[in-house]
Amino acid sequence: MSEIVKKRSKSRVSGVDRFLTVVRVVMASLIVLGVVAFIAQQVWPGNPFADWRNPDARGLSGDQFKGLVVSGLSQGAMYGLIALGYSMVYGVLGFINFAHGEVFMVGTMSGWITSEKLNDAGLWESNFILSLFLIIFVAITTSTVTAIITERIAYRPLRSSPRLIPLITSIGVSFFIQNAVLGLFGPASKGYPRLPEWLSKQRSIFTVEIAGTKILVMVVAALSMAGLWYLVERTQTGRAMRAVAEDKEIASLMGINVNRTIVITFGVGGAMAGVGGILWGLLFRSVTHMTGFLPGIKAFTAAVVGGIGNMGGAMAGGVFLGSAESIAPMVILEPLGVPGVSQLKDAVAFTVLVLVLLFKPAGLFGEKLSQEDRA
Amino acid sequence: MMTSTLDSRKLFNLNWKRILFWGGICALSQVFICLVGLPSELNRRILIESTLSLGYLFILWIPLVFGYIVSKMVELEGIENPKPGASDLLAGALTGLLGSLGLVLVMLGIENIDMRDPLINWNPKLFRLLTFENSITFGSLVWISVGVVLGTVGSSLHQISGQMRKMFSYSIFGLFTFAVLEDVIDDLSEGFRLEWLSDLIYAKKGGMTVTSTIVLAVLLALLPLITRGKLKATVTRYRSDVTPGAQRRNSVMLFSIIAVLVIVLPWFLGGIINELLANVGLFLLLALGLNIVVGLAGLLDLGYVAFFAVGGYTTAVFTSPNSPWFSPETHFGISLLVVVVMAILAGLLIGAPVIRMRGDYLAIVTLGFGEIIRLLFLSDWLKPYLGGSQGITNIPPIDLGPWEVRGADPRSVFYMVLAFCVLAIYVSWRLQGSRLGRAWMAIREDESVAEVMGINTVNSKLMAFVVGAVLASFSGAVLAAKVGSVFPKSFEILVSIIILVVVIVGGMGSITGVMVGSLVLIGILGGPRQPGLLQEFQNYKLLIYGALLVFMMLKRPEGLVPTARRTRELHQEEYLQDAWLGDEETEESKEVEEKL
Numbered sequence: 001m002s003e004i005v006k007k008r009s010k011s012r013v014s015g016v017d018r019f020l021t022v023v024r025v026v027m028a029s030l031i032v033l034g035v036v037a038f039i040a041q042q043v044w045p046g047n048p049f050a051d052w053r054n055p056d057a058r059g060l061s062g063d064q065f066k067g068l069v070v071s072g073l074s075q076g077a078m079y080g081l082i083a084l085g086y087s088m089v090y091g092v093l094g095f096i097n098f099a100h101g102e103v104f105m106v107g108t109m110s111g112w113i114t115s116e117k118l119n120d121a122g123l124w125e126s127n128f129i130l131s132l133f134l135i136i137f138v139a140i141t142t143s144t145v146t147a148i149i150t151e152r153i154a155y156r157p158l159r160s161s162p163r164l165i166p167l168i169t170s171i172g173v174s175f176f177i178q179n180a181v182l183g184l185f186g187p188a189s190k191g192y193p194r195l196p197e198w199l200s201k202q203r204s205i206f207t208v209e210i211a212g213t214k215i216l217v218m219v220v221a222a223l224s225m226a227g228l229w230y231l232v233e234r235t236q237t238g239r240a241m242r243a244v245a246e247d248k249e250i251a252s253l254m255g256i257n258v259n260r261t262i263v264i265t266f267g268v269g270g271a272m273a274g275v276g277g278i279l280w281g282l283l284f285r286s287v288t289h290m291t292g293f294l295p296g297i298k299a300f301t302a303a304v305v306g307g308i309g310n311m312g313g314a315m316a317g318g319v320f321l322g323s324a325e326s327i328a329p330m331v332i333l334e335p336l337g338v339p340g341v342s343q344l345k346d347a348v349a350f351t352v353l354v355l356v357l358l359f360k361p362a363g364l365f366g367e368k369l370s371q372e373d374r375a
Numbered sequence: 376m377m378t379s380t381l382d383s384r385k386l387f388n389l390n391w392k393r394i395l396f397w398g399g400i401c402a403l404s405q406v407f408i409c410l411v412g413l414p415s416e417l418n419r420r421i422l423i424e425s426t427l428s429l430g431y432l433f434i435l436w437i438p439l440v441f442g443y444i445v446s447k448m449v450e451l452e453g454i455e456n457p458k459p460g461a462s463d464l465l466a467g468a469l470t471g472l473l474g475s476l477g478l479v480l481v482m483l484g485i486e487n488i489d490m491r492d493p494l495i496n497w498n499p500k501l502f503r504l505l506t507f508e509n510s511i512t513f514g515s516l517v518w519i520s521v522g523v524v525l526g527t528v529g530s531s532l533h534q535i536s537g538q539m540r541k542m543f544s545y546s547i548f549g550l551f552t553f554a555v556l557e558d559v560i561d562d563l564s565e566g567f568r569l570e571w572l573s574d575l576i577y578a579k580k581g582g583m584t585v586t587s588t589i590v591l592a593v594l595l596a597l598l599p600l601i602t603r604g605k606l607k608a609t610v611t612r613y614r615s616d617v618t619p620g621a622q623r624r625n626s627v628m629l630f631s632i633i634a635v636l637v638i639v640l641p642w643f644l645g646g647i648i649n650e651l652l653a654n655v656g657l658f659l660l661l662a663l664g665l666n667i668v669v670g671l672a673g674l675l676d677l678g679y680v681a682f683f684a685v686g687g688y689t690t691a692v693f694t695s696p697n698s699p700w701f702s703p704e705t706h707f708g709i710s711l712l713v714v715v716v717m718a719i720l721a722g723l724l725i726g727a728p729v730i731r732m733r734g735d736y737l738a739i740v741t742l743g744f745g746e747i748i749r750l751l752f753l754s755d756w757l758k759p760y761l762g763g764s765q766g767i768t769n770i771p772p773i774d775l776g777p778w779e780v781r782g783a784d785p786r787s788v789f790y791m792v793l794a795f796c797v798l799a800i801y802v803s804w805r806l807q808g809s810r811l812g813r814a815w816m817a818i819r820e821d822e823s824v825a826e827v828m829g830i831n832t833v834n835s836k837l838m839a840f841v842v843g844a845v846l847a848s849f850s851g852a853v854l855a856a857k858v859g860s861v862f863p864k865s866f867e868i869l870v871s872i873i874i875l876v877v878v879i880v881g882g883m884g885s886i887t888g889v890m891v892g893s894l895v896l897i898g899i900l901g902g903p904r905q906p907g908l909l910q911e912f913q914n915y916k917l918l919i920y921g922a923l924l925v926f927m928m929l930k931r932p933e934g935l936v937p938t939a940r941r942t943r944e945l946h947q948e949e950y951l952q953d954a955w956l957g958d959e960e961t962e963e964s965k966e967v968e969e970k971l
Contacts, residue, residue, distance in 0.1 A: 016727050016833050023728065096735045113493045154925050161945070164675050165928055167735050168879065171677075171872060172924025179918035183411030186495040297746075300739055340755025347750040350743035357740060358728055 076322020101296015442529025471526020
């Protein structure tokens with residue numbers, strides 16, 4: 001039946017489709033124009049084209065450009081870690097867990113509390129590596145527990161309801177957690193203690209100046225990703241997860257405990273968000289109750305960009321989104337004559353979401369969903 | 376049928392696991408509420424003079440509810456439950472006791488351990504509140520006895536007769552309503568020159584007097600005895616009178632009563648309550664628009680605030696002399712026409728790209744659009760046109776010949792909003808039954824089937840977006856004229872979420888539901904920046920909205936005032952099951968009859 005539907009709607013080229021084609025063309029040409037203007041500016045700042053577009057723009061020096069790429073990558077690695085949680089839950093249950101950003105925030109928050117206490121006890125300075133392991137452990141535990149409790153209370157009773165119902169519920173959960181944290185710990189922004197000198201100093205690797213913290217972020221993200229890949233592809237639990245994502249009913253007939261597997265999925269997603277939370281804390285060294293909101297939505301964007309349900313895609317999508325929002329304002333918007341581009345970072349991230357859904361709705365690497373969720 | 380009655384359970388025949396579980400949760404919730412700071416913050420609001428504040432009430436309802444839950448029995452069809460007995464009361468009491476032990480631990484903790492660093496409410500203020508400014512022993516004894524009593528009362532609700540339960544709930548909820556509506560009743564009695572009435576009920580410093588509480592409790596409890604379901608009977612009589620003439624007469628009568636009330640009442644109300652009503656109206660207008668998009672067409676639009684912003688900014692640009700770039704300083708009426716055009720354009724622009732997407736992607740993408748628009752209003756890029764973070768100020772009041780609608784005179788704003796609300800209600804009501812409305816509902820239920828049935832789903836969905844956008848932009852326009860300025864800050868994502876809560880709590884797709892929802896939620900708790908009747912909630916509004924959203928989705932997804940169709944959709948499985956059971960029963964009885 002669905003084929004008939006598709007054929008019918010294809011045969012009717014509606015105004016909406018024409019409009020969308022125009023939007024696609026306009027957006028694509030704007031991007032191309034921006035990049036061309038940027039290159040023109042870089043090659044010869046005084047050329048008439050660059051002059052015509054934006055005479056004030058100075059262009060970027062090589063170091064600045066590398067700096068943008070590095071910060072984009074490290075931020076993208078975090079988006080990727082959070083995006084894994086969205087992607088896995090969407091793959092298994094077919095709904096957007098809007099509260100996942102809050103799970104991440106809870107991780108950052110618990111990391112802050114622990115690091116504060118460790119700093120008071122002096123361990124933070126005397127043995128930073130141990131402290132780091134401790135805060136990562138605490139953050140993973142808190143985030144995992146939060147994710148699992150949320151699943152048990154808010155999502156499990158709704159498993160058979162229409163798709164939008166759990167989404168709405170998760171919006172409620174998200175606001176509840178946000179404001180519970182606000183009530184418990186207050187509205188002030190909380191600062192992580194100072195990082196040791198050997199970690200935070202600038203290092204030069206292959207001519208790229210990069211802060212040690214960013215290296216740490218990327219290394220930890222890569223390790224977590226490898227661990228997750230091993231869990232999902234090489235263990236019994238991972239096989240159960242993949243089976244449940246494919247078809248819950250048949251998986252349960254094959255002797256898989258579906259409930260348990262779903263809990264594990266939430267737990268693993270929460271753990272990844274917890275790791276991401278600590279990395280966020282180390283990189284930006286501040287956390288409030290709103291910390292999870294924007295990164296959460298952006299991480300979902302990353303999951304969609306990479307193809308939802310696709311774990312490698314989620315990580316790649318995160319890196320792509322992180323670099324896009326860091327580079328695009330300077331490379332595409334500024335050459336087009338837009339002032340104050342750094343304010344538009346978040347707007348760029350959302351535009352990426354819209355563009356990906358316009359050009360390639362299944363994401364850059366293809367989505368992996370069960371038959372019923374694809375409908 | 377099984378007819379043997381089971382004995383009522385013995386006193387100590389308890390389900391300990393269950394009690395420990397619910398008692399633990401009861402304790403956790405009480406501790407959580409204390410540490411979030413609700414009691415300390417809400418302690419300012421006195422409900423009953425020198426006896427009960429809203430802060431204490433927020434701790435007290437928990438043992439009552441958990442006492443009720445712990446002794447609730449699973450009802451299985453065909454199996455008769457054992458009669459509730461003393462053991463259930465004991466279970467309730469123990470649950471309340473466990474809950475109070477949580478509070479005792481908090482008191483001991485505050486005195487002995489300093490955890491103020493992360494937990495801001497771990498402070499002497501909470502300690503004084505929990506110990507009643509006395510010793511820990513005193514506080515513990517009070518909380519334990521209160522917890523035990525409330526737990527027992529909660530569990531005893533299963534054992535008293537239905538009539539008694541009705542009396543109990545009438546008096547509790549009635550008292551709560553009286554306490555919450557203090558400002559309104561004060562205001563009304565002043566307007567009608569009946570000050571003695573409010574003096575009789577309320578104490579000078581706020582809160583009801585003890586005597587009036589007792590008298591009212593008794594009166595309210597007697598209410599169900601006096602009416603004895605007469606009210607319900609009247610309603611059903613009116614409902615069952617289906618002759619077209621009578622039905623028309625009834626609805627006209629109801630409508631005129633409401634109309635007279637709504638038009639006359641503001642004259643007897645003071646500024647604050649009128650302001651409140653104007654806010655309720657603004658959000659009702661928004662909610663009615665969102666109700667068309669979410670409730671009827673089933674498109675979860677989380678960026679609805681964008682249209683609100685479009686309305687506000689268009690009005691600001693066209694009427695304010697302070698508009699930085701283009702400032703025609705037109706009359707509000709002319710700018711309203713532009714607002715409609717802009718809203719339609721915005722609806723089409725935002726609607727077109729998202730319309731083919733899956734429902735949940737649509738939600739996130741519209742949320743993205745809402746943020747993009749706010750960020751653009753805020754950015755330096757559009758600052759020369761729209762004022763950036765300073766916004767546009769000095770928007771003139773609406774000039775309506777003899778009248779003037781301005782923020783300083785909330786009554787005029789209320790009438791203005793009322794006019795728009797009436798229009799919106801009329802439009803939604805007419806659309807509901809129209810061809811388009813039925814197309815929306817068909818799309819909401821199953822898009823593929825709707826398309827096969829010949830509905831142009833793309834156009835219908837776009838229409839939903841456009842109609843919703845226009846209604847929201849009206850609200851934005853009135854808000855701009857009321858406040859006199861627009862800032863990007865007034866159009867945060869939060870507005871979308873709060874309107875969504877209003878629509879869902881009221882009942883998706885139900886006009887009455889949306890009205891009830893905005894009156895109760897915006898009126899009592901308040902909007903994103905506007906205080907409600909319980910102003911003390913300001914910092915906890917979102918916590919409660921979030922919890923409410925989850926609770927409604929879990930327990931009553933169709934809302935407070937549901938439409939029949941929506942209820943059936945959401946409880947389809949139960950209906951099917953009932954139908955199936957019903958069929959089987961009739962078949963069985965047929966078989967039995969045949970055998971006989």
